[in-house]
Amino acid sequence: MPFPLAHCIHQVLAPDGKLVGAAPDLPADQLFAMYRWMVYGRLYSDRMVALQRQGRIGTFGPLNGQEAASVGLAWPLQPADWLVGSYRELLSYMVKGVSPLALAETYRGYVGDGYALDAHCLPYQIVLATQVLHAVGIAMGMQYDGKPDVVVGVCGDGATSEGDFNEALNFAGVFKAPIVFVVQNNGWAISVPRRQQTAAEYIAHRGPAFGMPGYVVDGNDVLAVYQVVQDAVARARAGDGPTLIEALTYRLGAHTTADDPKKYRLDDELGEWTARDPLPRFRTYLMNQNLLDPTADERLHEAIAAELQSLVETLEAQPPQDAADLFDLVYAERTPQLNRQRADLLAELGRE
Ligand SMILES: Cc1ncc(C[n+]2csc(CCOP(=O)(O)OP(=O)(O)O)c2C)c(N)n1
Ligand SMILES: [Mg+2]
Numbered sequence: 038m039p040f041p042l043a044h045c046i047h048q049v050l051a052p053d054g055k056l057v058g059a060a061p062d063l064p065a066d067q068l069f070a071m072y073r074w075m076v077y078g079r080l081y082s083d084r085m086v087a088l089q090r091q092g093r094i095g096t097f098g099p100l101n102g103q104e105a106a107s108v109g110l111a112w113p114l115q116p117a118d119w120l121v122g123s124y125r126e127l128l129s130y131m132v133k134g135v136s137p138l139a140l141a142e143t144y145r146g147y148v149g150d151g152y153a154l155d156a157h158c159l160p161y162q163i164v165l166a167t168q169v170l171h172a173v174g175i176a177m178g179m180q181y182d183g184k185p186d187v188v189v190g191v192c193g194d195g196a197t198s199e200g201d202f203n204e205a206l207n208f209a210g211v212f213k214a215p216i217v218f219v220v221q222n223n224g225w226a227i228s229v230p231r232r233q234q235t236a237a238e239y240i241a242h243r244g245p246a247f248g249m250p251g252y253v254v255d256g257n258d259v260l261a262v263y264q265v266v267q268d269a270v271a272r273a274r275a276g277d278g279p280t281l282i283e284a285l286t287y288r289l290g291a292h293t294t295a296d297d298p299k300k301y302r303l304d305d306e307l308g309e310w311t312a313r314d315p316l317p318r319f320r321t322y323l324m325n326q327n328l329l330d331p332t333a334d335e336r337l338h339e340a341i342a343a344e345l346q347s348l349v350e351t352l353e354a355q356p357p358q359d360a361a362d363l364f365d366l367v368y369a370e371r372t373p374q375l376n377r378q379r380a381d382l383l384a385e386l387g388r389e
Contacts, residue, residue: 046253047261047264047265048254048261049061049258049264050258050259050261050319051318053318053321054318054319054322054324054325055322058261060260061260061263061267063260063263065328068326069328069329071112071319072320074104074108074131075128075259075315075316076316076338076341077131077344078100078104078107078127078128078131079101079104079316080345081127081131082097082099082100082101082128082290083099084345084349085097085099085141085144088144089144089294093353094141094144095145096293096294096295097293098124098125098292098293098294099289099291099293100128100290101289102286102289102290102310103125103128103256103286103287103288103315104128104315104316105256105262105315106221106256106259106262106284106286106315107129107132107221108129108132108262108263109258109262110191110219110221110262110266110284111128111132111189112267113263113266113267113270114187114189114270116134116156116157117157117184118157118187118189118270119157119158119175119176119187119189120133120156120157120158120188120191121162121169121171121172121189121190121191122161122162122168122192123162123165123168123196124161125221125223126161126191127140127161129191130153130158130161133157134155135152135153135156136152139152141349146358147355147358148362148366150366159172165192165193165195165196165201166192166196166197166199166200166202166205168190168191168192169190169196170201170204170208171190172189172205172216172218173188173209173216175188176190176209176216176273176279177212180213180214180215185274186274187215187217187270187273187274188214188216188273189219189266190205190217190219191218191219191220191221192220193220193223193226194221194222194223194225194234194240195225195227196226197220197240197243203243203247206218206244206247206281209279210247210279211248213277213278213279214273215273215276215278215279217266217270217273217279217280219282219284220240220281220282220283221256221284222240222256222285222286223286223288224286224287224288224306225288225292225298225302227292228292228296228298228300228301228302239251239253240281240283241282241283244280247281248278249278249279249281250280250281251280251281251282251283252280252281252282253282253283253285254284254285255285256284256285256286257285257287257313257315258318259315259319260319262284265282268280286315287310287313289307289314320334360386361379361383363379363382364378364382
């Protein structure tokens with residue numbers, strides 16, 4: 038058998054923050070920066086949920102609980118590499134260089150023209166798993182051009198049941214595309230539990246079936262996720278082909294602000310996963326290493342809160358997006374059907 042089946046869950050930090058594996062060789066400033074992004078992601082997500090509740094933005098999908106996976110999967114990427122994900126990957130996108138303001142604008146209905154492209158991310162995808170095909174396409178294109186860059190393509194556990202996900206893995210395996218697939222298995226696809234997506238024990242077991250290694254990693258352990266993705270990125274860059282990584286994590290919040298998880302999941306499960314929260318785990322580790330103390334942590338939280346306050350002020354000072362953009366930003370040239378719909382809407386708004 039060319040690749041071993043994932044037989045263990047890779048972990049560096051236990052839920053209590055104790056070191057149980059070899060820590061990656063990262064300097065103190067990078068460890069602190071990882072932690073900063075994790076805190077930023079949590080506070081940003083909370084702030085967006087609050088804004089939605091006040092009717093100040095549209096639907097938002099919180100990432101609470103997934104901060105370690107989100108930061109760890111993006112950390113190994115270089116600026117020229119690509120990161121392609123879904124609505125849940127907002128924090129990964131920020132780590133890759135997409136502006137938090139540009140992302141907030143999307144929740145307010147403003148879709149800037151190619152807002153993510155400069156950071157080498159595709160606009161986040163909502164149609165499940167389609168982005169995984171796009172990610173493989175980019176990887177194959179770069180391979181064809183002889184570029185040394187790699188792609189990380191991300192989706193959720195539910196998305197792995199789509200044909201697109203499996204077709205993408207098949208192409209990547211056959212053509213040895215320079216790509217790392219990361220599945221953020223957060224236990225749920227809205228109200229559908231992970232066990233109803235596949236009868237296999239792990240989603241990562243599908244890797245060897247497509248001719249690539251499959252690894253399972255503790256997705257609430259930022260150092261473990263970083264290590265596994267870093268190794269896979271190095272393999273892809275060396276021309277050794279794709280890897281499938283399953284990050285075991287949990288969505289602590291609702292699917293989106295339009296969902297109420299109390300309707301379909303038990304408090305016990307939430308309690309178990311709250312005890313594995315990635316933030317206190319990494320915070321305890323950093324404090325044990327004398328890289329953080331309670332005062333510095335408090336200052337960090339205050340600084341981020343102030344940053345978010347000013348982000349919201351900038352966001353709300355912007356004029357609403359022009360309704361015509363709804364039709365004008367779809368294709369390079371509008372179709373006759375779009376022209377009709379556009380005229381109808383503008384007439385209704387009294388703007389003929
Ligand atoms: C092709 C497609 N089918 C259905 C939906 C509706 N939908 C949006 S999110 C979602 C659940 C996705 O779950 P998962 O892939 O696990 O990602 P998560 O939201 O948990 O991050 C569904 C069914 C969609 N967006 N696209
Ligand atoms: Mg999910």
